Amino acid sequence: MKLSSRIPFRLALKQTPEQRSSSIDTYQRTMLHSNLLRLVARGGPKRLMSTATKLTTVEVNDKTGIATLTMNRPPVNSQNVQLLEDLQKSITEIENNKSRGLILTSAMSNVFSAGLDIHEMYNTNEERLRIVWTELQNAWIALYGSSLPTAAAINGHAPAGGCLLATACEYRVMVPNCRIGLNETQLGIIAPKWLMSGFLNVLPKRVAERALTQGRMFTTQEAFEVGLVDEIANSKEEALEKCSAFIGSFAKVNSLARGLTKLQFRAENIKEFEKIREKDVANFIALASRPEIQKDMGIYLENLKKKGKK
Numbered sequence: 001m002k003l004s005s006r007i008p009f010r011l012a013l014k015q016t017p018e019q020r021s022s023s024i025d026t027y028q029r030t031m032l033h034s035n036l037l038r039l040v041a042r043g044g045p046k047r048l049m050s051t052a053t054k055l056t057t058v059e060v061n062d063k064t065g066i067a068t069l070t071m072n073r074p075p076v077n078s079q080n081v082q083l084l085e086d087l088q089k090s091i092t093e094i095e096n097n098k099s100r101g102l103i104l105t106s107a108m109s110n111v112f113s114a115g116l117d118i119h120e121m122y123n124t125n126e127e128r129l130r131i132v133w134t135e136l137q138n139a140w141i142a143l144y145g146s147s148l149p150t151a152a153a154i155n156g157h158a159p160a161g162g163c164l165l166a167t168a169c170e171y172r173v174m175v176p177n178c179r180i181g182l183n184e185t186q187l188g189i190i191a192p193k194w195l196m197s198g199f200l201n202v203l204p205k206r207v208a209e210r211a212l213t214q215g216r217m218f219t220t221q222e223a224f225e226v227g228l229v230d231e232i233a234n235s236k237e238e239a240l241e242k243c244s245a246f247i248g249s250f251a252k253v254n255s256l257a258r259g260l261t262k263l264q265f266r267a268e269n270i271k272e273f274e275k276i277r278e279k280d281v282a283n284f285i286a287l288a289s290r291p292e293i294q295k296d297m298g299i300y301l302e303n304l305k306k307k308g309k310k
């Protein structure tokens with residue numbers, strides 16, 4: 001069941017603040033209940049499988065029962081609507097197939113994900129912007145709100161939306177000589193609070209505030225030193241092994257207790273996000289439609305292309 005599709009938020013908007021807060025609590029309870037049912041169901045035998053959507057693949061290791069979700073949108077896994085939808089499909093599939101955990105990684109050799117596909121936001125219409133942002137929200141909440149153990153094997157650069165996906169996971173292992181961070185202020189844009197919440201979960205507040213206001217992109221080593229990534233691995237294979245070891249560390253922990261404990265930690269952020277998600281879409285449309293932002297996007301895309309040709 002997709003977390004994103006169950007929120008009676010339109011109804012909640014018509015209510016008093018007290019009624020609204022109680023609806024959100026009902027939502028939270030429903031969310032915890034459905035995750036609980038999924039966790040109970042996960043007790044059965046493991047299955048071996050390898051499936052694919054258009055832009056993602058899922059492979060479940062038959063020995064460990066851990067699923068690896070690979071993003072495969074050359075050249076840089078920029079997040080268009082299709083990739084964001086495929087991520088959601090794969091996450092739902094992994095949650096339903098009795099996997100013991102989820103590792104997110106990339107099929108590219110030097111990029112985890114370049115963040116949102118800027119082409120999707122440039123010279124387009126409001127409806128497309130609405131779809132792009134809604135699918136980004138949906139993909140984030142599917143990963144952030146999953147009760148499964150999650151880890152990111154960051155086998156390349158992870159700017160902006162790439163960092164968002166990595167920090168939605170519980171654990172991060174990164175290969176050397178790459179960069180990760182939320183560089184929005186460098187682009188003259190402001191990341192909403194929900195988009196920062198994974199980042200804020202893992203970094204001390206002071207470090208997070210400075211990094212976000214600077215739009216800082218951390219090298220692998222710097223990210224490790226501040227705690228943005230948990231381990232450094234010399235190759236993608238080693239990163240996958242370290243992520244598997246992290247997920248394996250829960251082998252003797254009751255999965256129901258584990259999952260609900262994780263969700264309790266994240267419930268506040270999820271609740272805040274659900275309160276503002278519709279307004280957030282409207283804000284994004286307003287921001288991305290502004291002529292000066294459109295102009296900057298055009299220049300940014302041109303510079304990216306020029307850099308690619310050098």
Ligand SMILES: CCCCCCCC/C=C\C/C=C/C(=O)SCCNC(=O)CCNC(=O)[C@H](O)C(C)(C)COP(=O)(O)OP(=O)(O)OC[C@H]1O[C@@H](n2cnc3c(N)ncnc32)[C@H](O)[C@@H]1OP(=O)(O)O
Binds near residue numbers: 118
């Ligand atoms: C500016 C947008 C503002 C809109 C308002 C939004 C408000 C919401 C706030 C936050 C939400 C999140 C937003 C985002 O995620 S915006 C995207 C931010 N991403 C980046 O800034 C990364 C840009 N890319 C890079 O830095 C590099 O490409 C790299 C380090 C990821 C990989 O480097 P390299 O391997 O050298 O590849 P190239 O640079 O040569 O790129 C290859 C190819 O891919 C194109 N490309 C790269 N990134 C993107 C992208 N994000 N969207 C679309 N296209 C991208 C690049 O142009 C090259 O194309 P080609 O020349 O035609 O081959």
